[in-house]
Amino acid sequence: MLDVGTLHPSRSGRARGLLLLALLAAAVACGRSAPPAAPSEQVFRFRLHEDPPTLDPALDNDQFSEAVILNVHRGLVELDAKTLEIRPAVAESWTISPDGLLYTFHLRQGVVFHNGRAVAAPDVVYSFERLLRKETNSPRRFLLEPIDGAKEFSAGTSPAIAGLQSPDDRTIVIRLSKPFAPFLSELTMANAAVLPREIYDDPGKAYLRAPVGCGPFQFSRWEQANFLELRAFDRFYGGRPALDRVVIRMIENRTSALQEYIAGGLDSLDEPPDDNDAAMMAKVGSEVYRYPFMGTGYIGFNLALPPFKDNAALRKAFNYAVDKKYMWDVLFPGSNIAANGIIPPGIPGHDPDLPGYPHDEAKARSLLAQAGYPAGKGLPPIALWVNTSEDNRRIAEQVQHDLKTIGVDITIREVDWGAYIAAVSGTGEKPGQAPMFRFGWYLDYPDADAILRPLLHSSNWGPAGNFGRYKNPEVDRLIDQALVVVDPKERAGLYRRAERIAVMDDPPWIILSYYQAKTLYKPYVKGVVLSPLGEFRLPLERLKIERGAS
Amino acid sequence: MYANQGATLCYSPPVTPETSPARPSFRPRARLPLTIGALLVGAFVLCALAAPLLTAWLGYDPYEQVASRSITPPTPPSRDNLLGTDTLGRDLLSRLIYGARISLEVGVLAELIALAVGTFLGALAGYAGGRIDAFLMRSADLVFAFPESLLALAVIAAVPEPETAPLLRHLPDPSVGIVFLVLGCIGWARVARLIRAEFLRLREQEFAQAAQAIGANGTRVVLRHLLPNALRPLMVAGTLGVGGNILMEAWLSFLGVGARPPLPSWGTMVTEGQAYFLAKPWVCMAPGLAILLVVLGFNLLGDGLSDLLDPRRGRAIA
Secondary structure, three states, X not given: OEOOOOOOOOOHHHOOOOHHHHHXXXXXXXXXXXXXXXXXXXXXXXXXOOOOOOOOHHHOOOHHHHHHHHHHOOOOEEEOOOOOOEEEOOEEEEEEOOOOOEEEEEEOOOOXXXXXXXXXXXXXXXXXXXXXXXXXXXXXXXXXXXXXXXXXXXXXXXXXXXXXXXXXXXXXXXXXXOXXXXXXXXXXXXXXXXXXXXXXXXXXXXXXXXXXXXXXXXXXXEEOOOEEEEEEOOOOOOOOOOOOEEEEEEOOOHHHHHHHHXXXXXXXXXXXXXXXXXXXXXXXXXXXXXXXXXEEEEEEEXXXXXXXXXXXXXXXXXXXXXXXXXXXHHHOOOOOEEOOOOOOXXXXXXXXXXXXXXXXXXXXHHHHHHOOOHHHOOOOOEEEEEEOOHHHHHHHHHHHHHHHHOOOOEEEEEEOHHHHHHHHHOOOOOOOOOOEEEEEEEOOOOOOHHHHHHHHOHHXXXXXXXXXXXXXXXXXXXXXXXXXXXXXXXXXXXXHHHHHHHHHHOOOEEEEEEEXXXXXXXXXXXXXXXXXXXXXXXOHHHOEEOOOOO | OHHXXXXXXXXXXXXXXXXXXXXXXXXHHHHHHHHHHHXXXXXXXXXXXXXXXXXXXXXXXXXXXXXXXXXXXXXXXXXXXXXXXXXXXXXXXXXXXXXXXHHHHHHHHHHHHHHHHHHHHHHHHHHHOHHHHHHHHHHHHHHHHOOHHHHHHHHHHOOOOHHHOOOHHHOOOHHHHHHHHHHHHHHHHHHHHHHHHHHHHHOOOHHHHHHHHOOOOHHHHHHHHHHHHOHHXXXXXXXXXXXXXXXXXXXXXXXXXXXXXXXXXXXXXXHHHHOOOOOOOHHHHHHHHHHHHHHHHHHHHHHHHHHHHOHHHOOOOO
């Protein structure tokens, strides 16, 4: 999934902190705060940078939307945010046939939508059909495409999905067209939520402003650009959550958000102060939680255009030239970890022994000469694109500096997120215009497929994730093969091989970092889950507020 | 012979009722701002011109990462780095000194463009009058209708990659080039209005009419008689304009559309330092203060010059 920031997924790059503006924003933010809590009420308030782009599970493709949707909705199965195991949700159990083709789900008794109606098997069929339907225009239709007949249904040539049946009210049977190992993982994603037809068939689309699901929290109200409120759902199948109310506040400016957290208007914050901001860290340092976060940051090469096209030596030279250890250990201490590969730690297939590209100026120079550009002579102008943010600019400038040491001059191009993503990703047919671009990807589910396939498989050129138009037949083959292998060890081995080829022989990027998340929580917030899926994957139903002690 | 006559005429102060002294005496105290302004501007120009010498003497390249590779920059001021280092560990003082070059380059070149274009068009409008005047002044109104800063921002943003743009790419720093070109092209309107107003006044005066009466052609009247008399307001406007351009360049760089990294533009340096505003204030205070002092210097100098050169303020009539 797209990560919109660098060190932490952050959209706040645009918010430049002119002090005056920051104070003004803080004042405004304070002025419009959400309704206060009754003393005995359990309320948890956290921050999003801006309004979630959508509350429709089918359209979700970003972490802000997901932060709301995953707490309002449930699918057949869910991902335990802590252990990353696949757990029962609307389905209480399931079986998979030995050939990996037939999935049978048995629905739980007593699952109720927020409008009071019981969830039944036809709701699952309806929801899956809705996700696949062309008119829905979901960016994540591909999740259900492994189901037999799903593509025909999407294309409109078949009135129903051949491989999706509900023999009775409590059973769902799914037949895949070929084995697809991560299928169950994909069903844990927000897009596969079970939805009530009577709400989601509304041509007026009222559900966009007032979603109805069967998750632990029900939607209460949404004042755009201000706050969104959720309430505990009394009849949640997993028991009523301890929190009575959740208030999600939209505060774009990082400085104002931090001030609001310190003032007590937020119970959690995704952007703690910098480690070297001693004054701030003295105030809130003890409330910072750090934890690994499944994602990889990189600087992509546009492989459709010269000079990077068909020139692996040049890409290797750039990789050796950039000092990642200095970047992450010294320039941004306590944030990310210098990466040696693509698959982040904790994911089966991660290879701690991969040599990667440690900083080596001499090697970089000789590879540069080998690439046909001795000391950078003859290179066309190269622009490194970044989306506007102070951290991104600093990273870009460090890369610019390091490349300059081997004689390569690059320019930096800062662009707002919307324009940036269009220019960088290109379309399915046309390559993007950026020769180099900063990017990051976090995994939607804990499987190497969730990063290798979108970013490196040649079938995903363009907005699907492979922005640089990487194509390596051997890597393609290994990724495809790993999908149909059931043995986890063997799969991990295949991913390791694919990664080694991509990184060491034909690098698609300057590989920069494995992500690490930092989040602030007030001491009275109990039950915090530090999820490798990121700070916005917080299972709110596990939280409790214990103010007594503090 | 005519030339002598013309020259004599044009250097004699205009004598009209409106030029009689409004204030009887010149107070020496009024010179203080002028002196401070001149000192600030002088120091700044010296810094800019001698930047390579100064930084060589300090022993630092403004683009080199000199802070220890084990300490998170910005590092505080020390004996080695008098102002400390910036967010990437580069010597702040030498960057500041090199930043003066960018400021001076943009400030002066933009103003030269504005003066050249503005004087030509203003003279044309003021002397020719009629439809040409109307057309030129409505064009100037059009430029004034947009806030200068936003207009500059929009134009510069429309050339996202000056490094590959025609013409610009031949300049040593294309991203600085576009800034002074755009600021110069916007600044003409301000100068043109001023010159036109001066010309309208001057052309009705005896010396100008006399020159015309004895047969001098238009170009000659403008160049030898009118223009030299309009030099004083032009000098004042030019000086104030340089300060304005420097401020505008800093503002554009602050927003990320001016000088591109790694160029040490003061505006960029303020942006980079603002995240450390409370913890390590010198990182953004130093360039901020530099901008403040230089702009102040040009404004004081401009005001001082205007006091000194304006015959209505006294002393000048000898």
